[in-house]
Amino acid sequence: MEGDISMKKIVVAVDESEESMHALSWCLGNLSSQKATAAANTSTSLVLLYVKPPPPLHSSYDAAGYMFSKNDVVAAMEKYGNDMINSVMQRAEAVYKNFNVNANVNIERVVGSGDPKDVICNAVEKLRADTLVMGSHGYGFFKRALLGSVSDYCAKHVECPVVIVKHPDHK
C-alpha cells in the first residue's frame, strides 16, 4: 500500500449535547495525531451529521390548547430547526478550530431529518463511511429510557466500526 493515496470518511453525529462535542474533540485529537502521515498519503473526509426533528404532521395545538394555523406551526418549527442546526454547527466549528487539523482533512456538514437512529444509519451507509463516531447519551436521559439509546441501535445496525465516546462527567 506504500505510495497509495487512501481516502477515509469519518461520520461524527453531532447534536445539542456536550457529549457529542466531546466525541468530536476525541475524533479530532486522533486525526491531528495522524498529521505527518496524513500529509503524505491519506486524505480524510470528516462529515458532521446533524439530525433535526421531522416536520410536525398532526397536532396544531400547543400544550395550553390554543390553536395555531398549521402554517404558523410549521414555520415556527422550521425556524427552530434551522436555528438549532446553526447553533450546533457553530459549536462544532469552534471545536475543530481548536485543533490543528491539516489541509488533508476536508470537513463537510450534512443535515438529515427524522428519527436520529434511522437517519444516522442511512447516512453512514449512503456516504460509505469508514467509521462512525458518536456520544453515548446524545438524546437525553428520558428520551434514552423511552426510545432506547441511539448509539446502541447504531452500533448494532451500521456495518462500519462505531466509536462510542462518553463525556467524562457522564459515567
Add this chain to the structure above:
Amino acid sequence: MEGDISMKKIVVAVDESEESMHALSWCLGNLSSQKATAAANTSTSLVLLYVKPPPPLHSSYDAAGYMFSKNDVVAAMEKYGNDMINSVMQRAEAVYKNFNVNANVNIERVVGSGDPKDVICNAVEKLRADTLVMGSHGYGFFKRALLGSVSDYCAKHVECPVVIVKHPDHK
C-alpha cells in the same frame, strides 16, 4: 502539547472469534497509519486481553453422567483453558506480525478469568485504558441471545471510548 511525549493505552479484547481478530487488525491498521507521528512523540501500549472461563466449582459430572474426580475435571479444564489462551495469542501474534507496527508500540498480553463483560470492564479501569476495541459478537449468537451482548455491556459501563468493530461477513 507540542514536544510532549504522550502515552496511549489501547485494550483489544481477543477471543476465539474471527471478529475479534478483525477488530485487532482494524486497530493495528489505525496504529500503523500513525507511524510517522508516533515515532516523534507518542508511545502506544497495546494490551491484548483474553478472558478464559472461570474454573468449574460445582459439577463433577460430564454430559453422559459419568463422574470424574474433581481434580481430573479441574486439570482438564485448566489444560483446555491454557491451550485456548495459547491458540488465541498465537493468532493475534500472526495478525500483528502482518502490520508494520513501529517500535514505539509496545504489545502486552493480559489473561483474565470470569464473566467476560465484568473482566473486560475491570481490566479497562485498572489498566487506565484510553480506548477499548472489541468485536461486536465475540461470544457467539446463542450466548449473545442468552446473556446479552458483551460489547453492548462494555460500551455502557466503561468510561473510555469504545470501538465496536464488526466482521465484514457478520452484518
